[in-house]
Amino acid sequence: MRVIKDKNLRKKVVNVGYALTQPSFQYYRDEIRLSNEDAGRWLNNIPVEQWTRAFDKGCRWGHVTTNIVECMNGVFKGIRNLPITALVRSTYYRLASMFATRGERWSAVLMSGKETMDHNEGRPNLAYAVRLNKSWCDCGKFQAFRIPCSHVIASCAYTRQDAYSHLFDVYKANTIMNIYNQSFSVLPMEDYWPPYEGDIVWHNEEMRRKKKGRPNSTRIITEMDSTDKMIRLYSIYRQPGHNKNNGPNRGASSRS
Structure with missing residues:
Protein backbone atom coordinates (compact mmCIF):
# COMPACT_ATOMS: atom_id res chain seq x y z
CA MET A 1 0.00 0.00 0.00
CA TRP A 51 6.19 -14.01 3.46
CA THR A 52 4.52 -17.10 1.92
CA ARG A 53 3.28 -20.34 3.42
CA ALA A 54 3.94 -22.29 0.23
CA PHE A 55 7.71 -21.75 0.45
CA ASP A 56 8.38 -21.45 4.19
CA LYS A 57 9.31 -25.18 4.45
CA GLY A 58 7.01 -25.63 7.44
CA CYS A 59 8.93 -23.18 9.63
CA ARG A 60 5.84 -21.12 10.54
CA TRP A 61 3.49 -24.02 11.28
CA GLY A 62 0.79 -22.43 9.12
CA HIS A 63 1.04 -18.94 10.61
CA VAL A 64 1.63 -15.93 8.41
CA THR A 65 1.27 -13.06 10.86
CA THR A 66 3.96 -12.25 13.41
CA ASN A 67 1.30 -11.14 15.88
CA ILE A 68 0.62 -14.56 17.39
CA VAL A 69 0.73 -12.98 20.87
CA GLU A 70 -2.57 -11.28 20.04
CA CYS A 71 -4.23 -14.43 21.41
CA MET A 72 -3.32 -13.19 24.92
CA ASN A 73 -5.51 -10.09 24.58
CA GLY A 74 -8.39 -11.93 26.20
CA VAL A 75 -6.26 -12.60 29.27
CA PHE A 76 -5.37 -8.94 29.70
CA LYS A 77 -8.80 -7.55 28.84
CA GLY A 78 -9.86 -4.82 31.23
CA ILE A 79 -6.48 -4.10 32.81
CA ARG A 80 -4.69 -2.12 30.10
CA ASN A 81 -5.55 1.25 31.68
CA LEU A 82 -4.44 0.35 35.20
CA PRO A 83 -1.41 1.97 36.83
CA ILE A 84 1.85 0.16 36.17
CA THR A 85 2.04 -1.55 39.58
CA ALA A 86 -1.55 -2.81 39.39
CA LEU A 87 -0.98 -3.82 35.77
CA VAL A 88 2.02 -5.99 36.64
CA ARG A 89 0.22 -7.54 39.59
CA SER A 90 -2.92 -8.32 37.55
CA THR A 91 -0.84 -9.78 34.71
CA TYR A 92 0.98 -12.07 37.14
CA TYR A 93 -2.12 -13.42 38.85
CA ARG A 94 -4.13 -13.79 35.63
CA LEU A 95 -1.35 -15.79 33.98
CA ALA A 96 -0.98 -17.94 37.08
CA SER A 97 -4.73 -18.62 37.07
CA MET A 98 -4.73 -19.44 33.34
CA PHE A 99 -1.77 -21.84 33.69
CA ALA A 100 -3.47 -23.61 36.60
CA THR A 101 -6.76 -24.01 34.73
CA ARG A 102 -5.19 -25.27 31.51
CA GLY A 103 -2.79 -27.47 33.43
CA GLU A 104 -5.74 -29.25 35.05
CA ARG A 105 -7.46 -29.64 31.69
CA TRP A 106 -4.48 -31.20 29.92
CA SER A 107 -3.63 -33.31 32.95
CA ALA A 108 -7.09 -34.86 32.66
CA VAL A 109 -6.51 -35.51 28.94
CA LEU A 110 -3.14 -37.08 29.68
CA MET A 111 -4.57 -39.29 32.41
CA SER A 112 -7.39 -40.47 30.13
CA GLY A 113 -4.87 -41.71 27.58
CA LYS A 114 -6.91 -40.30 24.69
CA GLU A 115 -5.86 -37.66 22.20
CA THR A 116 -7.97 -36.05 19.51
CA MET A 117 -7.25 -34.38 16.20
CA ASP A 118 -9.80 -31.77 15.19
CA HIS A 119 -8.96 -31.29 11.51
CA ASN A 120 -12.58 -30.24 10.74
CA GLU A 121 -12.32 -31.07 7.05
CA GLY A 122 -15.05 -33.60 6.47
CA ARG A 123 -14.62 -36.32 3.87
CA PRO A 124 -11.62 -36.05 1.54
CA ASN A 125 -12.44 -34.97 -2.00
CA LEU A 126 -10.62 -34.94 -5.33
CA ALA A 127 -7.36 -36.88 -5.68
CA TYR A 128 -4.17 -36.00 -3.82
CA ALA A 129 -0.82 -37.75 -3.65
CA VAL A 130 0.26 -38.62 -0.10
CA ARG A 131 3.79 -39.63 0.94
CA LEU A 132 3.60 -40.73 4.55
CA ASN A 133 7.33 -41.42 4.85
CA LYS A 134 8.09 -37.82 3.82
CA SER A 135 5.18 -36.16 5.67
CA TRP A 136 3.81 -34.85 2.39
CA CYS A 137 0.37 -34.26 0.90
CA ASP A 138 -0.48 -32.44 -2.30
CA CYS A 139 -3.03 -30.25 -0.50
CA GLY A 140 -0.21 -28.64 1.49
CA LYS A 141 -1.97 -28.72 4.87
CA PHE A 142 0.10 -31.60 6.23
CA GLN A 143 3.36 -29.76 5.57
CA ALA A 144 2.12 -26.39 6.84
CA PHE A 145 0.21 -27.32 10.00
CA ARG A 146 2.04 -30.56 10.87
CA ILE A 147 -1.35 -32.18 11.57
CA PRO A 148 -2.57 -35.12 9.46
CA CYS A 149 -5.14 -33.81 7.00
CA SER A 150 -8.15 -35.84 5.83
CA HIS A 151 -6.12 -37.27 2.93
CA VAL A 152 -3.39 -38.48 5.27
CA ILE A 153 -5.97 -40.01 7.61
CA ALA A 154 -7.57 -41.82 4.65
CA SER A 155 -4.15 -43.09 3.53
CA CYS A 156 -3.37 -44.32 7.04
CA ALA A 157 -6.70 -46.14 7.19
CA TYR A 158 -5.96 -47.78 3.81
CA THR A 159 -2.45 -48.87 4.84
CA ARG A 160 -3.55 -49.84 8.37
CA GLN A 161 -1.36 -47.24 10.05
CA ASP A 162 -2.07 -45.11 13.09
CA ALA A 163 -2.65 -41.51 12.00
CA TYR A 164 -1.54 -40.30 15.44
CA SER A 165 1.94 -41.57 14.71
CA HIS A 166 2.22 -38.81 12.07
CA LEU A 167 1.11 -36.10 14.50
CA PHE A 168 4.02 -33.87 15.47
CA ASP A 169 5.08 -33.89 19.12
CA VAL A 170 4.24 -30.22 19.63
CA TYR A 171 0.52 -31.04 19.46
CA LYS A 172 0.59 -34.06 21.76
CA ALA A 173 -0.95 -33.93 25.22
CA ASN A 174 2.24 -34.62 27.14
CA THR A 175 4.06 -31.79 25.33
CA ILE A 176 1.27 -29.31 26.02
CA MET A 177 1.14 -30.51 29.62
CA ASN A 178 4.82 -29.64 30.03
CA ILE A 179 4.01 -26.05 29.06
CA TYR A 180 1.40 -25.55 31.78
CA ASN A 181 3.24 -27.65 34.35
CA GLN A 182 5.36 -24.68 35.40
CA SER A 183 4.70 -23.31 38.87
CA PHE A 184 4.32 -19.65 39.78
CA SER A 185 6.16 -18.57 42.92
CA VAL A 186 3.98 -17.01 45.60
CA LEU A 187 4.79 -13.35 46.08
CA PRO A 188 5.73 -12.45 49.68
CA MET A 189 4.18 -9.57 51.55
CA GLU A 190 5.54 -6.18 50.61
CA ASP A 191 6.97 -5.80 54.12
CA TYR A 192 9.42 -8.62 53.38
CA TRP A 193 10.69 -7.16 50.13
CA PRO A 194 14.35 -6.08 50.10
CA PRO A 195 14.94 -2.32 50.07
CA TYR A 196 14.93 -0.82 46.59
CA GLU A 197 17.94 1.11 45.39
CA GLY A 198 17.61 2.71 42.00
CA ASP A 199 15.81 5.32 39.96
CA ILE A 200 12.37 6.50 40.98
CA VAL A 201 9.86 6.93 38.16
CA TRP A 202 7.23 9.66 38.39
CA HIS A 203 4.06 9.73 36.36
CA ASN A 204 3.44 12.28 33.62
CA GLU A 205 0.33 14.35 34.29
CA GLU A 206 -0.08 15.09 30.57
CA MET A 207 -0.57 11.38 29.86
CA ARG A 208 -3.44 11.07 32.32
CA ARG A 209 -6.68 9.95 30.73
CA LYS A 210 -9.33 12.63 30.27
CA LYS A 211 -12.13 12.47 32.80
CA LYS A 212 -14.61 14.17 30.47
CA GLY A 213 -15.23 13.80 26.77
CA ARG A 214 -14.23 11.11 24.38
CA PRO A 215 -10.74 9.66 25.05
CA ASN A 216 -8.06 10.23 22.46
CA SER A 217 -7.12 7.15 20.46
CA THR A 218 -3.46 6.14 20.73
CA ARG A 219 -3.66 3.47 18.05
CA ILE A 220 -1.07 3.82 15.31
CA ILE A 221 -2.81 4.05 11.93
CA THR A 222 -1.07 2.31 9.03
CA GLU A 223 -1.75 1.99 5.33
CA MET A 224 -3.78 -1.19 5.99
CA ASP A 225 -6.37 0.94 7.83
CA SER A 226 -7.09 3.16 4.85
CA THR A 227 -10.74 3.28 3.84
CA ASP A 228 -12.63 4.84 0.97
CA LYS A 229 -14.16 8.10 2.14
CA MET A 230 -17.70 8.93 1.07
CA ILE A 231 -17.82 11.73 -1.52
CA ARG A 232 -20.25 14.44 -0.42
CA LEU A 233 -22.40 15.92 -3.19
CA TYR A 234 -23.82 19.43 -3.40
CA SER A 235 -27.49 19.28 -2.47
CA ILE A 236 -28.69 21.28 -5.51
CA TYR A 237 -26.57 20.12 -8.43
CA ARG A 238 -25.54 16.75 -6.89
CA GLN A 239 -21.91 17.35 -7.89
CA PRO A 240 -18.80 17.00 -5.72
CA GLY A 241 -16.61 19.97 -4.86
CA HIS A 242 -19.38 22.44 -3.94
CA ASN A 243 -21.12 23.44 -0.73
CA LYS A 244 -23.38 26.25 0.40
CA ASN A 245 -20.39 28.58 0.74
CA ASN A 246 -18.84 28.14 -2.71
CA GLY A 247 -21.78 26.91 -4.81
CA PRO A 248 -22.80 28.54 -8.10
CA ASN A 249 -25.77 30.28 -6.47
CA ARG A 250 -23.79 31.62 -3.51
CA GLY A 251 -24.93 35.13 -2.61
CA ALA A 252 -27.91 35.07 -4.98
CA SER A 253 -30.99 36.84 -3.63
CA SER A 254 -34.63 35.99 -4.14
CA ARG A 255 -35.10 39.10 -6.37
CA SER A 256 -32.46 37.98 -8.85
Missing part, protein backbone atom coordinates in the same frame (compact mmCIF):
# COMPACT_ATOMS: atom_id res chain seq x y z
CA ARG A 2 2.95 2.37 0.49
CA VAL A 3 4.67 1.56 -2.82
CA ILE A 4 2.00 0.39 -5.26
CA LYS A 5 -1.04 2.14 -3.70
CA ASP A 6 -3.53 -0.19 -5.36
CA LYS A 7 -6.34 -1.30 -3.07
CA ASN A 8 -7.67 -3.80 -5.58
CA LEU A 9 -4.46 -5.84 -5.41
CA ARG A 10 -4.41 -6.03 -1.61
CA LYS A 11 -6.63 -9.12 -1.43
CA LYS A 12 -4.64 -10.85 -4.15
CA VAL A 13 -1.40 -10.27 -2.28
CA VAL A 14 -3.01 -11.75 0.84
CA ASN A 15 -4.09 -14.80 -1.19
CA VAL A 16 -0.52 -15.24 -2.44
CA GLY A 17 0.84 -15.18 1.10
CA TYR A 18 -1.75 -17.62 2.47
CA ALA A 19 -1.56 -20.09 -0.43
CA LEU A 20 -0.54 -23.51 0.87
CA THR A 21 0.74 -25.03 -2.35
CA GLN A 22 3.16 -23.76 -4.96
CA PRO A 23 0.63 -24.10 -7.84
CA SER A 24 -1.84 -21.94 -5.88
CA PHE A 25 0.91 -19.44 -5.19
CA GLN A 26 1.79 -19.26 -8.88
CA TYR A 27 -1.87 -18.81 -9.86
CA TYR A 28 -2.36 -15.73 -7.66
CA ARG A 29 1.12 -14.50 -8.53
CA ASP A 30 0.25 -14.50 -12.23
CA GLU A 31 -2.99 -12.62 -11.51
CA ILE A 32 -1.01 -9.86 -9.81
CA ARG A 33 1.52 -9.71 -12.63
CA LEU A 34 -1.20 -9.42 -15.27
CA SER A 35 -3.04 -6.74 -13.28
CA ASN A 36 -0.02 -4.61 -12.44
CA GLU A 37 3.49 -5.32 -13.70
CA ASP A 38 5.01 -2.92 -11.17
CA ALA A 39 3.41 -4.89 -8.35
CA GLY A 40 4.79 -8.12 -9.83
CA ARG A 41 8.31 -6.70 -9.94
CA TRP A 42 7.95 -5.38 -6.40
CA LEU A 43 6.99 -8.85 -5.14
CA ASN A 44 9.92 -10.41 -6.98
CA ASN A 45 12.32 -8.39 -4.84
CA ILE A 46 11.10 -10.06 -1.63
CA PRO A 47 12.30 -13.65 -0.98
CA VAL A 48 9.27 -15.94 -0.96
CA GLU A 49 10.55 -17.72 2.18
CA GLN A 50 9.88 -14.56 4.18
